[in-house]
Amino acid sequence: MLRRTFSLWAASLAASGLLLATGAASAQELRVLVHSSFSLPKPMLAQFEAQSGIKLSIIKGGDAGEMLNKLILTRAQPIADVVFGIDNALMAKARAADVLSPYAGAATQRVAAVPLDGPVVAVDYGYVNLNYDKAWFAKSGLALPQKLDDLAQPAYRDLLVVQNPATSSPGYAFLLATIAGMGEEAAFDWWGRMRANGLKVAKGWSEAYYTEFTRNGGSRPLVVSYASSPAAEVFYSKEKITESPTANLFLKGGVFRQVEGVALVKGGQQSEAAGKFIEFMRSAPVQEALQTTMWMYAAEPRTPRPEVLRHAVEPTAFDNPPAELMAQKGADWVSRWTRVVLK
Amino acid sequence: MAMHRKRIPPVLWLGLVPLSFLSLVMLAPLLRIGVEAVTGASGATGAMVADLWREDYLRWRIIWSFVQAGATCIAALVLAVPVAWVLARFRFAGRGLLLRLLMLPFVVPTLVAAMGVLALWGPHGLVSGWFGIHLQDTPWLLLYGNLFFNLCLVVRAGVDALGHVSAARVAAARTLGASPWRVFWRVEWPAIVPWLASALCLVFLYCLSGFGLALVLGGQRYATAEVEIYTLVAHELQLAQAGVLTVCMALLTALVALAYAWIEQHLAIPGRPDAIALRRPASWRQWAAVGGAVLVLGVFCGAPLLAIAVRAVQAGAPAWATVLEDDSLQAVGNTLRFTAAALVLAVVLGVTHALAARRSVWLRAAAFLPFVVSPVAVAFGLLLLYPQWTASLWILVAAYALLAYPFVAQSLGAALDQLPLHLTQAARTLGATPWRLFWRVTLPLVLPSLRRGMAFAAATALGEFAVTLFLSRPEWTTLTTLIYERLGRPGAGNRDAALVLAALLMLLALLAFLLIDNPGRRDGTRTRLVAGAAHA
Numbered sequence: 001m002l003r004r005t006f007s008l009w010a011a012s013l014a015a016s017g018l019l020l021a022t023g024a025a026s027a028q029e030l031r032v033l034v035h036s037s038f039s040l041p042k043p044m045l046a047q048f049e050a051q052s053g054i055k056l057s058i059i060k061g062g063d064a065g066e067m068l069n070k071l072i073l074t075r076a077q078p079i080a081d082v083v084f085g086i087d088n089a090l091m092a093k094a095r096a097a098d099v100l101s102p103y104a105g106a107a108t109q110r111v112a113a114v115p116l117d118g119p120v121v122a123v124d125y126g127y128v129n130l131n132y133d134k135a136w137f138a139k140s141g142l143a144l145p146q147k148l149d150d151l152a153q154p155a156y157r158d159l160l161v162v163q164n165p166a167t168s169s170p171g172y173a174f175l176l177a178t179i180a181g182m183g184e185e186a187a188f189d190w191w192g193r194m195r196a197n198g199l200k201v202a203k204g205w206s207e208a209y210y211t212e213f214t215r216n217g218g219s220r221p222l223v224v225s226y227a228s229s230p231a232a233e234v235f236y237s238k239e240k241i242t243e244s245p246t247a248n249l250f251l252k253g254g255v256f257r258q259v260e261g262v263a264l265v266k267g268g269q270q271s272e273a274a275g276k277f278i279e280f281m282r283s284a285p286v287q288e289a290l291q292t293t294m295w296m297y298a299a300e301p302r303t304p305r306p307e308v309l310r311h312a313v314e315p316t317a318f319d320n321p322p323a324e325l326m327a328q329k330g331a332d333w334v335s336r337w338t339r340v341v342l343k
Numbered sequence: 344m345a346m347h348r349k350r351i352p353p354v355l356w357l358g359l360v361p362l363s364f365l366s367l368v369m370l371a372p373l374l375r376i377g378v379e380a381v382t383g384a385s386g387a388t389g390a391m392v393a394d395l396w397r398e399d400y401l402r403w404r405i406i407w408s409f410v411q412a413g414a415t416c417i418a419a420l421v422l423a424v425p426v427a428w429v430l431a432r433f434r435f436a437g438r439g440l441l442l443r444l445l446m447l448p449f450v451v452p453t454l455v456a457a458m459g460v461l462a463l464w465g466p467h468g469l470v471s472g473w474f475g476i477h478l479q480d481t482p483w484l485l486l487y488g489n490l491f492f493n494l495c496l497v498v499r500a501g502v503d504a505l506g507h508v509s510a511a512r513v514a515a516a517r518t519l520g521a522s523p524w525r526v527f528w529r530v531e532w533p534a535i536v537p538w539l540a541s542a543l544c545l546v547f548l549y550c551l552s553g554f555g556l557a558l559v560l561g562g563q564r565y566a567t568a569e570v571e572i573y574t575l576v577a578h579e580l581q582l583a584q585a586g587v588l589t590v591c592m593a594l595l596t597a598l599v600a601l602a603y604a605w606i607e608q609h610l611a612i613p614g615r616p617d618a619i620a621l622r623r624p625a626s627w628r629q630w631a632a633v634g635g636a637v638l639v640l641g642v643f644c645g646a647p648l649l650a651i652a653v654r655a656v657q658a659g660a661p662a663w664a665t666v667l668e669d670d671s672l673q674a675v676g677n678t679l680r681f682t683a684a685a686l687v688l689a690v691v692l693g694v695t696h697a698l699a700a701r702r703s704v705w706l707r708a709a710a711f712l713p714f715v716v717s718p719v720a721v722a723f724g725l726l727l728l729y730p731q732w733t734a735s736l737w738i739l740v741a742a743y744a745l746l747a748y749p750f751v752a753q754s755l756g757a758a759l760d761q762l763p764l765h766l767t768q769a770a771r772t773l774g775a776t777p778w779r780l781f782w783r784v785t786l787p788l789v790l791p792s793l794r795r796g797m798a799f800a801a802a803t804a805l806g807e808f809a810v811t812l813f814l815s816r817p818e819w820t821t822l823t824t825l826i827y828e829r830l831g832r833p834g835a836g837n838r839d840a841a842l843v844l845a846a847l848l849m850l851l852a853l854l855a856f857l858l859i860d861n862p863g864r865r866d867g868t869r870t871r872l873v874a875g876a877a878h879a
Binding site: 031036037057058059060061062063065066069070072073074076077078079164166167202203205206207209210211214216217218219225229232233234235236237238246295331334338339342343 | 379399400454457458461462465466467468559560570573574576577578579580659661662723726727730731733734812814815816817827828830831832833834835836837838839
């Protein structure tokens, strides 16, 4: 009976091969790979298509880290011509895998508000840091922590939720900030003490914010999020509110500056159209719009800042490890973190 | 099993359809990623298998995966059998609706379900408000989460199975003086074991490959081996290590699937088409039994859904206005289109597979392959194998169908085993062609089970499985992806919109279940069938 089943299987494999030999996709369009947070007003994209005569084919590749891995895996036959969403934390990996091509158009001649080296053209930037639930702290009477070390004290037991750096971009960024701010050994010592002090680890940002954060029915009044989140809370509030229910907590070793951008995919087609798209991402309308669609700050200096972003004050200091160090040790840090916090 | 026949029986050729499909969208991609793992920078070696087991952390992941899946199966069995018995024997108002409502947990996005569960059992939940205890961060909440999703599978299989128990046999046992308890153990239980085994096998595999609620509720400490594979592949690109883990898990789970296939084929008893009629509960004890069954389902499946619905209603008019936005309407359209397409494909694959699998244990076990193999490995394999098609619609629909069709095959397979032999034999004697036999006798007999399988397949397609693993396009946004988009941003407005969209998704799913798995038509089929049998 086994043999019979397998002879059937062999026949079906042959049939499949035939089917595969026929047919291949060919379309004269620009394939744009983006991460899952990419969001621009539809009319704006439509206007770009009408003016440039380029048909945009937008492909969502998951979380930024996941998206880059998909790009690396398919580098022999790239799935896109241009990619948006590679940031300073992922840059080293993208470079090492050699999946991007340099671009030297007009946008690269203008100095961005924040630097991003390598073949990626900076489009926007933001900060990963702690957010806290104002109402919870007011009610409990507990003082806000003044430094990361406070969070490892018994008074702050079971109060913080972070994302797993292995599966989440903000989680990874926060880990990088602790290492840059405290030094590698002290940082992992802190993580070990945090584990003993009831640190909760969620898979990603949504899980942390919507099931663990006290604002949304959870038990943790402190969450790793973005500096822009309090402004988004105001923007997406139910009723008109003048003050955000959450606020930023900028602690030494707890702020990472993230700069993300757009780049040509090595081996991609349509490089001229791809260049137009890169310029488009740095154009004034996109730069202004992305601040309240993707909740990042504009890379183009002198872009007017929407009123609501006054609830999202930029921190004055941040802790990013040097780029070479991130490139060398990023993966080791994540596995060490897994050992210290989860295993 | 027709071992005396040397040539391949014609019905086995039907197996070509599902086998080609499995080869194309599952096995070939898996082989491709296997090649990548072996030839990659740090190739997979035998030593890695040993390391895998030696490392406490990964060993704990594998053991934990099996422990939680096993515990869920036992709990589901203990809870589901009495509930199924009550639902299969008594007629009461709302019974049909209840059977369909049961499947809703399948449709709700994991994150929304977690929000519903926490609204009850979380630190600020309703239950903790009453009793001052909360279950967040305890293993009980994980078990609860697993039961929330899987209890319905076992209950539905049990109700179907008990509906096939021969009335004449039960009546005979009763006449001979057997107590209802004895009748259950000696007549009904042996008849329903194969059905329960197949449903429990699905539950086990589901929990094993669980990405689901347990992880969201329990945090990263309760991650299963599948989550480990996902992290290794999608985020760390450690294909060699992931490959070794995938193969180990696939082998272990394949044993489960094979064991089930063997059990089902050897324990199946051909049934008789004299179903026991539903009766109204007559005594207070029977009413109490009905009440108890409804209570169990309410606590384990209904309460979190109700919590979501209540919160969606409380969200108020501005949140409900989002339903009429262009994005939402497009998402509803996409959800319906993709579900319909996946369902058609799943029915074709499921029916051909079930028919062919009657003759082969191996084929039977193969119906579980989509649940045995890590979906993230398949998704990345597809990406490597067909890069030019990865952002095309057919891959997405094929992925939906891949995860939906085992329900059709499993449900139909169990029903085919119970086909009364004398009916088909009579029809053949009277000169019916195989095709006519299938159309006039077999199909009407198995239709209720086919409908049940289709309803579950539709539920899978409507739900979130695998959608996040594959490449997507903004214009393909479904309700589920839209809900996740909303929950990707802060703000009460986004949270409320997500809850409202989840309520809408549940409503749509309920309509779909009523359409596919209509209780009225189901009873009609049975009557016609008995009449038809009388004619034969």
